[in-house]
Amino acid sequence: MKVSFKRAAAMLAALAAMASGAFLRAQATEDGYVLHLARDAYVCASPFVADFTLTGEDGETVFSGEDFVEIYHLTADGAGEQDVSIAAYSVNPDAEAPEKAGYRRVGLEDSGCFSAETAGKLRAVVQGSYPHKDVSAIQAAANPWLQSHGLPEIRQLQSGEAILAAQLAIWELTNQGKFSVNDYLSRWEDMTTPGWRNYLRKVTNADVSHEPLTEDSAANVAGLYRYLCSLKPAAPGCETVSDATLQSPVYTAVKEPDGTYTVTVGVDIQTTVGSLDALTLSAECGGQVETQTVTEAGSCSVSFSGLTDRPEVTLEITGTQHGGDVYLFEGENHRLLGFDDSILPVHGKLLVKPDCILNITECGEADGLPLSNIRFDLYRAATREQMENGDFSLNALSDEAAMKDFRTPENLVTILTTDIHGLASYNFTANDQPEGVYLVVQRTENEAAEVSAPFFLVVPGVGADGGNAYTLNVKPTGTLEIAPRAEVNIAEIGCTSGSFDVGQVHTWILRGSVPAGIRAAQKYIITGSVDEYLLMEDSAPAVTLLTGAGTEIDLAESDHYTVTHSEGSGELRVSLTPAGMAYASANQGEGACTPEIRVRFQASITEKAGLDAPIPCSASVSYLNAAGVFYEAQSEAGEVHTGGIRLFVSDEAGQPLGGATFRLTRAGDESATSSTETNAVFVNFLTGNGGKPVSEVTTGEDGKAFLWGVAYGRYYLVQTKAPDGKDKLSQPAAVIVSASSHLTAQDGWQDARGMTVDNTVHLVNREETLPKTGDMGAVVFVVAGSILIGAICALILELIFRTAKRRIRR
Numbered sequence: 001m002k003v004s005f006k007r008a009a010a011m012l013a014a015l016a017a018m019a020s021g022a023f024l025r026a027q028a029t030e031d032g033y034v035l036h037l038a039r040d041a042y043v044c045a046s047p048f049v050a051d052f053t054l055t056g057e058d059g060e061t062v063f064s065g066e067d068f069v070e071i072y073h074l075t076a077d078g079a080g081e082q083d084v085s086i087a088a089y090s091v092n093p094d095a096e097a098p099e100k101a102g103y104r105r106v107g108l109e110d111s112g113c114f115s116a117e118t119a120g121k122l123r124a125v126v127q128g129s130y131p132h133k134d135v136s137a138i139q140a141a142a143n144p145w146l147q148s149h150g151l152p153e154i155r156q157l158q159s160g161e162a163i164l165a166a167q168l169a170i171w172e173l174t175n176q177g178k179f180s181v182n183d184y185l186s187r188w189e190d191m192t193t194p195g196w197r198n199y200l201r202k203v204t205n206a207d208v209s210h211e212p213l214t215e216d217s218a219a220n221v222a223g224l225y226r227y228l229c230s231l232k233p234a235a236p237g238c239e240t241v242s243d244a245t246l247q248s249p250v251y252t253a254v255k256e257p258d259g260t261y262t263v264t265v266g267v268d269i270q271t272t273v274g275s276l277d278a279l280t281l282s283a284e285c286g287g288q289v290e291t292q293t294v295t296e297a298g299s300c301s302v303s304f305s306g307l308t309d310r311p312e313v314t315l316e317i318t319g320t321q322h323g324g325d326v327y328l329f330e331g332e333n334h335r336l337l338g339f340d341d342s343i344l345p346v347h348g349k350l351l352v353k354p355d356c357i358l359n360i361t362e363c364g365e366a367d368g369l370p371l372s373n374i375r376f377d378l379y380r381a382a383t384r385e386q387m388e389n390g391d392f393s394l395n396a397l398s399d400e401a402a403m404k405d406f407r408t409p410e411n412l413v414t415i416l417t418t419d420i421h422g423l424a425s426y427n428f429t430a431n432d433q434p435e436g437v438y439l440v441v442q443r444t445e446n447e448a449a450e451v452s453a454p455f456f457l458v459v460p461g462v463g464a465d466g467g468n469a470y471t472l473n474v475k476p477t478g479t480l481e482i483a484p485r486a487e488v489n490i491a492e493i494g495c496t497s498g499s500f501d502v503g504q505v506h507t508w509i510l511r512g513s514v515p516a517g518i519r520a521a522q523k524y525i526i527t528g529s530v531d532e533y534l535l536m537e538d539s540a541p542a543v544t545l546l547t548g549a550g551t552e553i554d555l556a557e558s559d560h561y562t563v564t565h566s567e568g569s570g571e572l573r574v575s576l577t578p579a580g581m582a583y584a585s586a587n588q589g590e591g592a593c594t595p596e597i598r599v600r601f602q603a604s605i606t607e608k609a610g611l612d613a614p615i616p617c618s619a620s621v622s623y624l625n626a627a628g629v630f631y632e633a634q635s636e637a638g639e640v641h642t643g644g645i646r647l648f649v650s651d652e653a654g655q656p657l658g659g660a661t662f663r664l665t666r667a668g669d670e671s672a673t674s675s676t677e678t679n680a681v682f683v684n685f686l687t688g689n690g691g692k693p694v695s696e697v698t699t700g701e702d703g704k705a706f707l708w709g710v711a712y713g714r715y716y717l718v719q720t721k722a723p724d725g726k727d728k729l730s731q732p733a734a735v736i737v738s739a740s741s742h743l744t745a746q747d748g749w750q751d752a753r754g755m756t757v758d759n760t761v762h763l764v765n766r767e768e769t770l771p772k773t774g775d776m777g778a779v780v781f782v783v784a785g786s787i788l789i790g791a792i793c794a795l796i797l798e799l800i801f802r803t804a805k806r807r808i809r810r
Contacts, residue, residue: 016133035074035086035103035329035344053284071163072336073129074103074329087131088329088338093171103329103336105344111328113335114174120233121173122337123326128231130159132339138162142227154223155216165224172229172335202707237325238272239297241279241346246315249352253310265313265352266301271321273297279319284673286311297772301616310354310470317348328370348406354470355429356460360440361475362422362452370422377412378426379439381456387437403454406439413438428459435459440627442476452476461628462522462575474627475520486617486635487511496638497614500768502605502709503693505537506640508569510574510599512621514545514632518576519585523624526597528572530617533609534640536565536572541601543574548591552598555580574599605642607686611742614639643737644685644708646744646760648716649699649728656703657765661721663696663705667714667734682718685710696720712737726765735761 074086076099090115108119126132128141146153215745239245250266263285272293272802273279279294283302285310290302296316304313305734322343329336382392413433417422441454455476461469489509490498512526530536543561544552555561560580564573576584576597588595609615616637623631649660663682684693686709697705698721716732735741745758 015550022370022641031763035084035105037072037074037101037103048637067771070339074336074338082748084342084344086329086338086340086342088336089126089170090719091170091174091328091335091337093175099329099546102332103331103334105240105323105327105340105346106330107236107240107244108240108328109236109329110240110244111330113328117233118173118176120172121231124231125166125169125173125228125291125335125477126233126326126339127234128228129169130162135159135162136755138224145227145230146223149226151226152222154220157224158217161217161220162224163220166228168221168225169228172225215677234326236301238274238323239270240323241271241317241319241348243348243350243482245269245317245348246350249315249350249694251313251354251502253277254431255356256305260305261307261310262305262309263307263313263354264301264303264316265758266299267315267350268299269294269297269317271297271317274322275675275699276322277320279346282316282318283313285313286294286317312354312468315350315352317345320344321346336672344438353429353460353468355427356435356470357472358416358426358428358457359471359473360418360424361473362424363475370418370420372418372422374418374419374422374424375443376416376424377407377441378413378416379406379408379441380413380433380436381439382413382437384435387458392437403439403441403456407441409440415443433459440474440476447803450783455625455627456551456629457627458610458629462630469628472628474621482515483631484515484621484623484633485513485617486526486621486633488617488635488638490638490640496636497640499643499684499712500605500642501711502607502609502642504711505604507579507600507602508617508638510572510601510619511635512597512619514584514588514595514597515625515631517622517625518581518623520626521581521624522626522628524576524581524584524597526574526599526620527622528599528601528617530570530572530603531615532570533606533615534570534603534617535606537602537604539602541572541574541599544598544600545587546593546596546598547587547589548593548595549589550591550593553587555583555597560584571597572601605640605709607691607709609642610640611644614641615771640710641739642709643712643739644706644710644742645735645737646742647697647699647705647707649703649705649723649763652764652766656699656701657723657726658699658701658703659721659723660699660703660705660719660726660763661696662698662705662717662719664710665716665718666734667716678708683710683715708742710737712739717763719763722765725768727768729763729765733761733763755762 007672019687041130072088072090074088075084107115109116109124111119114122118810128138130138133141135157139154143153195779246267247270248268252264252266254262254264256262265283265285269281271279273294273296280291281302282289282291283292283304285304286307288304288307290304292300292302294300302313302315320343323340325341326337326339329338334477358378362371363369386392414426414431416426418424436459438457438459439454440457442452444451454776455474457474458474459472461472487510489495489511491507493511498506499562508528509531510526510528512524515521515524541563543555545555546552552793557563560577560578560583562573562575562577565571584595584597603617605615614637616639618637619632619635621633623633625631647662649657651657664685665682682695684695685697685707686693687697688706693709697707699705713736715737717735718732719729724729741759743759782787
């Protein structure tokens with residue numbers, strides 16, 4: 001609401017445009033129910049400063065200030081070719097209109113913001129104010145009342161005076177007991193002080209308004225304000241469609257001989273239907289949709305047949321409707337009030353629910369015969385809001401000691417008694433009991449061989465399809481229902497972490513405990529949520545039942561469970577069928593082990609995985625028991641890892657050497673510790689930023705190489721090629737891959753003592769040299785050289801002897 005003097009001058013300069021009837025044409029958009037502030041349209045404002053105070057519940061000042069008062073103007077989306085411009089006053093004195101705000105038209109009585117009397121008085125104020133009436137008509141209507149109450153008459157009323165008086169009256173009505181106007185009104189009536197005259201002169205000289213303040217301004221505002229506040233409530237000009245239009249719904253369901261239901265819903269439509277209106281009522285039930293044109297107010301009904309249950313019915317009334325009344329325009333943190341007689345889209349919606357009925361069946365454990373005169377206490381435990389807000393958790397209240405807190409006389413709703421058929425029923429809807437959580441406790445005053453355990457009941461229950469269930473059929477048992485638990489393991493039971501090569505297939509185990517009431521349950525689903533860096537194998541998971549004796553029994557797909565796994569979803573879901581839940585109940589057996597469902601599936605770490613964070617998988621169990629109570633258990637995440645090392649190769653002087661090639665073998669392979677590569681089993685790994693696994697890595701010109709994507713453990717680096725002019729390493733180099741083996745000083749890695757550590761593996765290739773004296777290689781060379789020299793000497797001697805013989809013969 002705050003407006004600067006400069007902005008107010010621009011507003012007031014536009015009064016002439018308003019007087020000449022200028023409007024802004026509205027353009028249709030996708031949302032036809034929204035109106036917007038017309039920032040560029042004409043705006044009229046009071047030139048007078050409103051000095052007001054807003055007080056809180058404790059009497060403390062919440063807001064005070066001196067603001068210009070303006071009339072907002074709204075334009076309508078979806079108005080077609082209409083010219084729609086709605087003049088509106090602010091409801092909140094301390095709220096400033098947002099620059100981009102959407103407003104929705106709501107009837108005053110339907111808004112829930114005002115009492116019927118206040119709504120009627122606001123309507124009377126707006127209808128009797130500017131610009132709904134011109135200033136001469138307002139003055140003519142107010143003066144007789146002022147005369148009859150001994151107050152000064154209004155003289156030459158200006159539009160700015162009328163605006164301020166109307167706004168003050170609206171604030172008085174919408175903020176009763178919090179908004180004070182008497183202080184400044186008394187100041188304004190005192191027009192004789194020099195300070196007040198100087199203020200008038202200053203404002204007038206500043207050209208804030210083309211309507212200058214006069215000696216009558218204060219009296220005019222005060223008189224008109226009092227007159228408007230005295231107006232009697234005005235009746236609605238029309239009833240506009242809203243959620244409150246659909247009233248007094250009646251839901252009827254009839255079960256047909258073929259087992260299906262026919263559902264009929266009757267409703268009273270309370271709205272004004274004129275010749276310019278076009279309204280349609282639509283109803284949706286169980287996937288079926290029925291529509292009908294609304295031509296008049298009154299009762300109507302709609303029916304659906306062939307339904308498998310008694311679902312909710314959604315009623316909607318839509319179309320366009322002619323206005324002709326004062327409305328509340330609701331926006332985010334801002335509300336406006338104004339008269340509108342345009343044709344705008346309207347919308348009302350009502351969800352009609354069937355009666356919520358509890359049926360408790362009590363039978364003998366041995367013979368299954370119905371038990372009569374068994375009494376149950378029904379206690380109220382929590383509201384639906386408390387459940388949704390997290391103030392009440394079923395998972396935390398699964399023991400009898402916790403249930404006792406709700407077994408008080410104040411919480412007791414009723415006492416149910418089974419009839420000769422062993423049946424006790426209760427209609428929550430007919431008895432005006434709210435939705436929420438209830439506790440059912442069997443009394444011990446009868447001759448039942450075994451007392452059923454107490455249990456919670458959610459009203460309405462949760463259906464197997466995730467929707468609401470309004471018929472709750474319960475057969476109590478002698479075992480207390482305990483919320484299921486969920487766990488996840490890797491490779492073997494009890495292991496929650498592991499380390500693997502990239503691409504190495506490993507096994508995950510999802511575990512969910514079996515609740516006592518699973519035989520009659522509506523749903524049991526165990527879900528594995530897999531990290532994006534884990535790839536699930538295409539092979540089907542193996543599902544087993546762990547018995548109390550500790551043995552595992554294979555469950556059969558389709559017969560006992562179904563599997564859902566959509567590609568790329570990262571989720572594996574195993575749902576027990578009704579036969580599977582019955583099988584799990586019947587085969588739990590006796591023993592020290594807690595019966596549970598186990599799901600084993602295989603996965604591998606992808607090439608996109610990182611080294612700095614764990615790669616998790618978690619398990620959850622969704623369980624819906626026979627009473628419609630929904631439990632969801634979430635496990636701690638299991639996690640897998642993959643590791644790597646950074647390598648630096650240099651000469652003896654520490655200068656980097658490129659071209660050094662290495663392969664990697666696990667420490668368990670003894671052949672890797674020898675100087676031969678013939679029998680070693682090498683490990684593939686990733687290099688650099690990923691890609692596909694390779695069998696060897698070569699250092700770059702900087703002497704560095706990065707090997708990763710291998711499981712934690714001890715390895716050997718085997719050099720297969722040395723840099724030019726350098727000798728290969730004489731022995732493989734032992735390295736350890738761990739969670740921190742890839743970290744360097746640049747990563748800020750510190751050891752347990754807080755010392756910065758560089759985990760880079762540093763290897764040195766030395767200069768290439770001839771073998772040393774005494775080595776076996778040297779002996780070979782000496783012997784071979786001696787033999788060669790001896791052979792040459794013998795050949796020379798042979799030639800000399802032959803030459804000498806020839807000379808003698810001559």
